[in-house]
Amino acid sequence: MEFELGFGTGTQKLTVPDENLICVLLPNPVKHTLTGVEEVARALKNPIGTKRLKQIVRPGEKIAIITSDITRPLPSYKILPLLLDELDDAGVSPKDVTLVFALGSHRKQTAEEQKKLVGERTFSEITCIDGDDGDCVHYGSTSRGTPVDIVRVVAEADRRICLGNIEYHYFAGYSGGAKAIMPGVSTRAAIQSNHSRMVEAAASAGRLEGNPVREDIEEAAAMVGVDFIVNVVLDEHKEIVHASAGDVVKAHREGCRYLDRLYGKPIAGQADIVVVSQGGAPKDLNLYQTQKALDNAKHAVKKGGVIILVGSCKEGLGERVFEEWMTKSPDAHSMIERIQKDFQLGGHKAAAIAMVLEDASVYLVSELEPEFVKKMFLTPFGDVQPAFDAALNVCGPGAGVLVMPYGGSTLPLLYRGTGRTETAGRRSVCAAG
Numbered sequence: 475m476e477f478e479l480g481f482g483t484g485t486q487k488l489t490v491p492d493e494n495l496i497c498v499l500l501p502n503p504v505k506h507t508l509t510g511v512e513e514v515a516r517a518l519k520n521p522i523g524t525k526r527l528k529q530i531v532r533p534g535e536k537i538a539i540i541t542s543d544i545t546r547p548l549p550s551y552k553i554l555p556l557l558l559d560e561l562d563d564a565g566v567s568p569k570d571v572t573l574v575f576a577l578g579s580h581r582k583q584t585a586e587e588q589k590k591l592v593g594e595r596t597f598s599e600i601t602c603i604d605g606d607d608g609d610c611v612h613y614g615s616t617s618r619g620t621p622v623d624i625v626r627v628v629a630e631a632d633r634r635i636c637l638g639n640i641e642y643h644y645f646a647g648y649s650g651g652a653k654a655i656m657p658g659v660s661t662r663a664a665i666q667s668n669h670s671r672m673v674e675a676a677a678s679a680g681r682l683e684g685n686p687v688r689e690d691i692e693e694a695a696a697m698v699g700v701d702f703i704v705n706v707v708l709d710e711h712k713e714i715v716h717a718s719a720g721d722v723v724k725a726h727r728e729g730c731r732y733l734d735r736l737y738g739k740p741i742a743g744q745a746d747i748v749v750v751s752q753g754g755a756p757k758d759l760n761l762y763q764t765q766k767a768l769d770n771a772k773h774a775v776k777k778g779g780v781i782i783l784v785g786s787c788k789e790g791l792g793e794r795v796f797e798e799w800m801t802k803s804p805d806a807h808s809m810i811e812r813i814q815k816d817f818q819l820g821g822h823k824a825a826a827i828a829m830v831l832e833d834a835s836v837y838l839v840s841e842l843e844p845e846f847v848k849k850m851f852l853t854p855f856g857d858v859q860p861a862f863d864a865a866l867n868v869c870g871p872g873a874g875v876l877v878m879p880y881g882g883s884t885l886p887l888l889y890r891g892t893g894r895t896e897t898a899g900r901r902s903v904c905a906a907g
Contacts, residue, residue, distance in 0.1 A: 479858060479879055480754025482786030486839065486858045488749065488877075494866070496874040499739045499774075499884045504732075506715045511552050514717045517704065518556055522728055523721030526560070527702050531633050533565035538631035539573045540654040541638075543604075544587050544756055545580055545763050545792075547712050548639040551593030553704055557635065558596065571600040572627050576658025577607075579665055579793065579819055603627070605659045616693045618686065620667040624698050625659040636703045636722065640729040641737075642679045642885045644769040644826065645672035646687045648733065650705040651726030652695035660694070666819040668694070672826075673814065679770065679885055680738065682730065695722060705729045707736060710753070710880045737880075740887045744776040746873035747865045749858065750881035751784040757882050758785030760792025761800075761840070765823050767881030772830045774876050774886040780835045780865040784858050787840040795820025800850040806831040835868075837861045 475495050478485040508516055518527065531537060539557065542548040554573075561571060573592060575583060582604050589597040596602065611629035613622035628634060636654035643649045657665040671677055671686040682688055700722040707716040707729055715736070718729040750771035752758040757766075764785030771781050791797040799821045803809050806828040813825035830836060831851060838852040839861050847854035855861035866873055878884055 477749075477877060477879060479749070479751035479784050480758070481751065481784055481839070481858075482758065482788055482841070483755045485754070486784060488858045488862055490749075490862065490875050490877065494747075494873060494875045495877070496745055497741060497876045499741075499876065499878045499880075499886060501710055501736050501880070501884070502739070504715070504736050510714050511556060513714055514553050514556050514704065514706065517717035517719040518560060521702070521720030521725065522718060523724035524702060527557070527635070527719075528560045528564040530701055531561060531564045531566055533567070535566065535570065535632035536630070537561065537566060537571045537633045537635065538628045539571065539600075539635045539637065540576050540605075540628060540658055541573060541592070542654075542658075543575045543577050543580055544583055544591060545759060546639060547708060547756060548637065548706065549708075549712070549714065550591050550637060551596070552714065553637055553706070554592055554596040557637075557704065558599065568599045572631070573600055573602045574625060574628055574659060575602070575604045576654050577605045578657040578660070579662055581792075607659075607661045610661055613694075613697045616690050616697070618667075618671070618690050618693075620656075620690050620694060621661070621664045622656070622694045622697050623661040623664050624655065628655075628659045629698065633701045634699060636700055638703070638705050640705050640707050640726070640733050641883050642733070642770065644679050644766060645669070645677040646691060647678070647680060647682045647685045648688075648726075648730045650729060651703060652692045652700065652722050654703070655698055655700060656691045656694040662819060664694075666817065669819055669822050670817040672822055673817075680734070680887075682727070692723060707733050708883075709736070710883070737884045738887055739884050741774060741876070744774055744779070744888070745876035746776055746779045746869040747782065747862070747875045748775045748779065748878065749782045749784065749862060749875065750878040752882045753880045755786070758787060760789045761785070761787045761838075761842075762792030762796050762820075762823055764840075765827055767878070768830055768836065769826055770881050770885055771878055772834070773888060774878070775834045777833045780837060780869060781830065782837045782839060782855075782858065782861045782865060783852075784839045787838075787842050790842070793820045793823070796823050799824035800827070801846070806851040837865060
């Protein structure tokens, strides 16, 4: 079977022998009544847990809209015109509205990047800025001790509106919702404190209740106050197929339930080789972001197997501390030992990769220099087909293969079954879902 896997702004081709292919994790067939801006308009007219936005805001109030930066696939340019119309209907002046890009620990953006993200109308009509974590307001600390320090323009606004897309997150459960506040417009120290809980067993993809990271995030956001959210779920073509608007928790949960219907993928067993793509740009801009696909893929690979991680990483590793840990550690296991004694933001991603390497080999198909990749305890390739051929040679001609074309979104859920028999050959490893 032939595949075209997202790689930067293009694709890479892969051929897997039919006799080896056991499963392809694609989104579940969910019927979408509305998509794109029509679906966003529906959500804005039918908010969950709040009044309509135009009934919440008042003329003269300072409004902060927090949206995603260039590392996220959120199509802000589709959502914002509808949001600005709501504000206009309420009598809010454009001069009272500031859009803040939620950088978290990510790099600053150029004006052209900002404009591309939000669209011509928004960029010309309201002030658009990157969040400045050097100028924050302190709210106190959460019950878990996380300092709540929020970018000043957001903290001092009368109303806060958060945008986001919902995907599985490897330790916060899901993206979206209150994550626009924490880590989106928080300080590095605050993010580090919150993310340090990723080592706890309950901090895992697809889990909300009892997840210490998610609970800490939402406690911080409650201290700041979020008046309204618009969250979307994207399909494999990055089209909006679902939107939820309203309360920061209730609307987010509704979006998470929809994500589970679309991207939760039961599997009846694990594979020898897992080929996983982050899905192309902008998700594979650097290894810091591409790691998310690797963390989803780990659930689908057998112990001692091979994960082939496909991501351009054209901007390198994407974070200074992450790069230091990945390139200067004596071995992969040392990063796991280090994170338990000395949690550092950036180092947490390195430790997450190291934890995968405890059970599987990782072949990285990227634009990075091979010798640089080897320093990170990964096996380098420039093209996916040679990487697959090498993995097949290692695992043997009878190796079972699972392909995840949209690995940053799809979450393999190991299916233990209740009386189902596996009589359909290799493909029975894919459970119904």
